[in-house]
Amino acid sequence: MEHYLEPSRSIPIIRNVDVLVVGGGPAGLAAAIAAARQGGRTVLIERFGYLGGTATASLMACINGFRNQVEPDETQTVRGIAEEIVLALKAMGGLGQSPYPQKPYPTTPGNLAYSYAIDTEKFKFVVLKMCVDAGVELLLHTWFAAPIMDGSKVIGIIVENKSGRQALLGKVTIDATGDADVAARAGAPFWQTTHDEAPRLNDTLMYRIAFGQQRPPAPFACDFGGNAVVWGPGVGPINGVDAEELSRGEVEARLRVFEDLAEKQTQHPELREARVIETPPLLGIRQTRFIEGEYRLTAEDALEGRRFEDVVAISSCPIIHYYGYRRYLEHEGYDIPYRCLIPKQLDGLLVAGRAISSEQPPYESHRAMVPIMAIGQAAGVAAALAAEEGVELRQLEVTALQRGLIKQGAELRKSV
Structure with missing residues (x-):
């Protein structure tokens, strides 16, 4: 370099x-x-x-x-x-x-x-x-x-x-x-x-959904009435103090958000009217x-x-x-x-x-x-x-x- x-x-x-x-x-x-x-x-x-x-x-x-x-x-x-x-x-x-x-x-x-x-x-x-x-x-x-x-x-x-x-x-x-x-x-x-020592610690992009008339099941999300924050795509684990890895993780997670919601809608039909209304500025890094x-x-x-x-x-x-x-x-x-x-x-x-x-x-x-x-x-x-x-x-x-x-x-x- x-x-x-x-x-x-x-x-x-x-x-x-x-x-x-x-x-x-x-x-x-x-x-x-x-x-x-x-x-x-x-x-x-x-x-x-x-x-x-x-x-x-x-x-x-x-x-x-x-x-x-x-x-x-x-x-x-x-x-x-x-x-x-x-x-x-x-x-x-x-x-x-x-x-x-x-x-x-x-x-x-x-x-x-x-x-x-x-x-x-x-x-x-x-x-x-x-x-x-x-x-x-x-x-x-x-x-x-x-x-x-x-x-x-x-x-x-x-x-x-x-x-x-x-x-x-x-x-x-x-x-x-x-x-x-x-x-x-x-x-x-x-x-x-x-x-290798922490294979389970995937980093996560949370996102917020509005879910229409039907609410998701209780373990599914942080519920605020008309909307909820849900656990989104997991990536990595990545090195959170490496700019290249952080960038790659952000890109991968953000490109998977709508696919992730579609999977949740398949698993939970009550979410069929849900839509993404917010993604955060920062990927959730665990450690x-x-x-x-x-x-x-x-x-x-x-x-x-x-x-x-x-x-x-x-x-x-x-x-x-x-x-x-x-x-x-x-x-x-x-x-x-x-x-x-x-x-x-x-x-x-x-x-x-x-x-x-x-x-x-x-x-x-x-x-x-x-x-x-x-x-x-x-x-x-x-x-x-x-x-x-x-x-x-x-x-x-x-x-x-x-x-x-x-x-x-x-x-x-x-x-x-």
Whole structure:
């Protein structure tokens, strides 16, 4: 491959803040809200013109993981910002019928069900308003390009947008890209599952249908009355951090959408009047990079329901694909320790979302959007506290972080 040597140039520094959050998906928006509420001046960088990531840009219109899907399920293991979002959606009429079998709950504080279908447009509104109300500074239509380093410490980022190439400095940066883009480009060690190791993890293009007078069967889709979001063509698995493979996957999936609906209409005659009314801008990618953090979650941690002194979030979701079937947890969730958010060899950076340090089996539980938001909230509080106290992230007092999370309404199953 030929290379081009990019000339050096001076670029404007447009922000110098406490916390930079890269990526406005479920983890990033929760991180930004939490950091701002904790008192940190916070900037959120997002490539689209709206927030929500997989929930909105990929039309993954079900948010799962507030409690165990099966018994024992008495404890709501995620509260905080994720719960606030669902309650706000309920008040707006923004919750639909989840396709997942689950015990009903009244959708009141502390009494949320395992899963909810969401109106993606109302979700965009709710999370945007929460960011604005918290004082988050939003920089939309903006792509992360490179980290700014001082030795092994991330001290800011370079971005590209309609204004050109710009720099932002921050005391702490949170990588909420879902792909560990910031961490990887900063030199953090990471790993990826190969195609041979994860043959069942096809990536999916969701799409929305209007289905006329007859509704599809309950397990079929996220139902909103006159329309539904359905699971569409699966492709791959593809390497979600390779532009060529991403492009090939998008093309293949989009060319199969109408064929996919025709197959569904054959299987479900009640869909004969259905028509495609929306495809999302982004193929749903299940997994890419995982950082090597100060601790790596293991299969035993998830299956045995392990508790950690430095717990910052909890996941009680089933392990979806790894064992070849949906393996439900036989307990009310496992702890996610703060150490999983800290990449080895780097300072000034936390990773929030699906790219935290984990083996494959627990990842397939905590990758659900609700525990992802809990992880994001933890990263946001940690970043703001570290910025305020002027300490490195590894030296942050974990009990202070946990107190901050509990004050923000998070569930940790412990008192500090």
